[in-house]
Amino acid sequence: MDAKSATTAPHGQHLIAGEWVGAEGNFTSDPATGPAFAYATGTVTLVDRACRAAEEAFETYAHVSRDDRAAFLEAIADQIEARAEAITAIGTLETGLPEARLQGERGRTTGQLRLFAEHLRKGDYLDRRVDPALPDRRPAPRPELRMIQRPVGPVAVFGASNFPLAFSTAGGDTAAALAAGCPVVVKGHSAHPGTGEIIAEAILAAIQATGMHKGVFSLIQGGRRDVGHALVTHPLIQAVGFTGSLAGGRALFDLCAARRDPIPFFGELGSVNPMFLLPHALAARAAGIGAAWAASLTMGAGQFCTNPGIAFVPTGAEGDAFVTATRDALAATGPQIMLSRGITAAYHDGVAHLSSRASPVLTNLGEGREARPNLWQVDAATFQSDTTLAEEVFGPAGLIVRVDDTDQMLDLARALRGQLTATLHMDDDDSDLARRLLRVLERKAGRVLVNGFPTGVEVADAMVHGGPYPASTNFGATSVGTMSIRRFLRPVCFQNIPSNLLSADLA
Known part of the structure; x- marks a missing residue:
């Protein structure tokens, strides 16, 4: 499918090492609007074929120069932009996302690829270290030691439901692994297979244009759990990238750990991204913070992993004003289409769960695949006694804890589990309390904000998108920004290796 045939039926095949391949079984897409299409269903046999091709590609791709690898990433970005209209057309049909959102997400995806290309050329990510030989040292000489980061091998990536571009086929995990020198096998998400197919076409075109080994990328569409199981347990796969639910991610994490040779699982699993409203800020601008929170909660129907789902708010008149302002702003927000029927059903279940345990401020389910904003509040004691209130509800849902x-605010912060983000709303007169909270929250979250909202993750060198479990399964890593490349590298020390045997990066 190209830009001129955006409404043409997709071919519905898998891409395995440069070849479009069908399968005996098919599944049918479930778009938000427009026609549904048939796609070949993934199989364990296809997984094995793709992994073997990735291992074959690794023998050469791991040693491709940084300049050539950077050019490959830039070629992928160029090929994605060349298909911009087709991507937007099918993406809006499949997901229900507005054109502007998909265009922005496409720009984020291509921007990330180009950022990684620039980062590769600088070479800082290699963390090269050299200890020269000390042959005359006493009592024992020291050999020459050279250390560098090297790619780990073929990587499996699971496409995300909520970001059809930025966290899926050519998204952050794929881009980082390819930048590191690792071939990638992607299991596409069945919520947007047509979008994934076009992105795979773009990657194939980049492979052909730059002369890369065709096994450097494969896309397997759909498939039952056995396909995902086969991918993470395949002996040639050396790491896994995943963005999705806590239950699904934990199951894959356990599979990776149970392998004969365990491998790292880099899963971003979920977060409630708590906000703490400090007294002076609340007194000065309760209504403004409430209206802005409502906008953040409902952005993209609340389908962001950084959606700030819980606000800790002091009791009293200023806190009441915040509740009222949030409610009024949410009530003025119309229904939004969610990304899939499964996400909608999970959101409705979450709404029902919170409605049975917290006091409703605003409740409305919506119909079909629609989501409407919902808001509840509880006192701190109730929140502390019911751990389910601290679980993520994926959608435009907010919980206010009074x-x-x-001391109670600090106790609540200390009791939190791992988060992607945490936010302080403060004024200068709140600094003493903010300082105490910050010392707690830096242990709980990968990113801490002041007077902002976490929906919107900048792709930059300093960004951290990760956090202690259950926000992610590896709190020492990030899935956004240039440091994400390090997930798919490992340090190797070369001792007394002749310079003519070393790579150009280390010689």
Whole structure:
């Protein structure tokens, strides 16, 4: 499918090492609007074929120069942009996302590829270290030691439901692995297979244009759990990237750990991204913070992993004003289409769960694949006694926890599980409390914000998108930004190796 045939039926095949391949079984897409299409269903046999091709490609791709690898990433970005209209056309049909959102996400995806290309050329990510030989050292000489980061091998990537571009076929995990020198096998998400197919076409075109080994990338569409199981347990796969639910991610994490040779699982699993409203900020601008929170909660129907789902708010008149402002702003927000029927059903279940345990401020389910905003509040004691209130509800849902005093706010912060983000709303007069909270929250979250909202993850060198479990399965890593490349590298020390045997990066 090209830009001129955006409404043409997709071919519905898998891409395995440069070849479009069908399968005996098919599944049918479930778009938000427009016609449904048939796609070949993934199989364990296809997984094995793709992994073997990736291992064959690794023998050469791991040693491709940084300049050539950077050019490959830039070629992928160029080929994605060349298919911009087709991507937007089918992406809006499949996901229900507006054109502007998909265009922005496409720009984020191509921008990330180009950022990684620039980062490769600088070479800093290699973390090269050299200890020269000390042959005359006493009592024992020291050999020459050279250390560099090297790619780990073929990587499996699971496409995300909520980001059909930025966290799927050519998204952050794929881009980082390819930048590191690792071939990638992607299991596409069945919520947007047509979008994934076009992106795979773009990657194939980049492979052909730059002369890369065809096994450097494969896309397997759909498939039952046995396909995912086969991918993470395949002996040639050396790492896994995943963005999705806590339950699904934990199951894959356990599979990786149970292998004969365990491998790292880099899973971003979920977060409630708590906000703490400090007293002076609340007194000064309760209504403004409430309206802005409502906008953040409902952005993209709340289908962001950084959606700030819980606000800790002092009791009293200022806190009441915040609740009222949030409710009024949410009530003015119309229904939004969610990304899939499964996500919609999970959101409705979450709404029902919170409605049975918290006091409703605004509740409305919507119909079909629609989502409407919902808001509840509880006192701190209730929140502390019911751990299910701290679980993520994926969608435009907010929970307000009313806090009696400073000590209680600190206790609530200390009791939180791992988060992607945490936010402080403060004024200068809140600095003492903010300082105490910051010391707690830096242990709980990968990113801490002041007077902002976490929906919107900048792709930059300093960004951290990760956090302690259950936000992610490896809190020392990030899935966004240039440091994400390090997930798919490992340090290797070369001792007394002749310079003519070393790579150009280390010689």
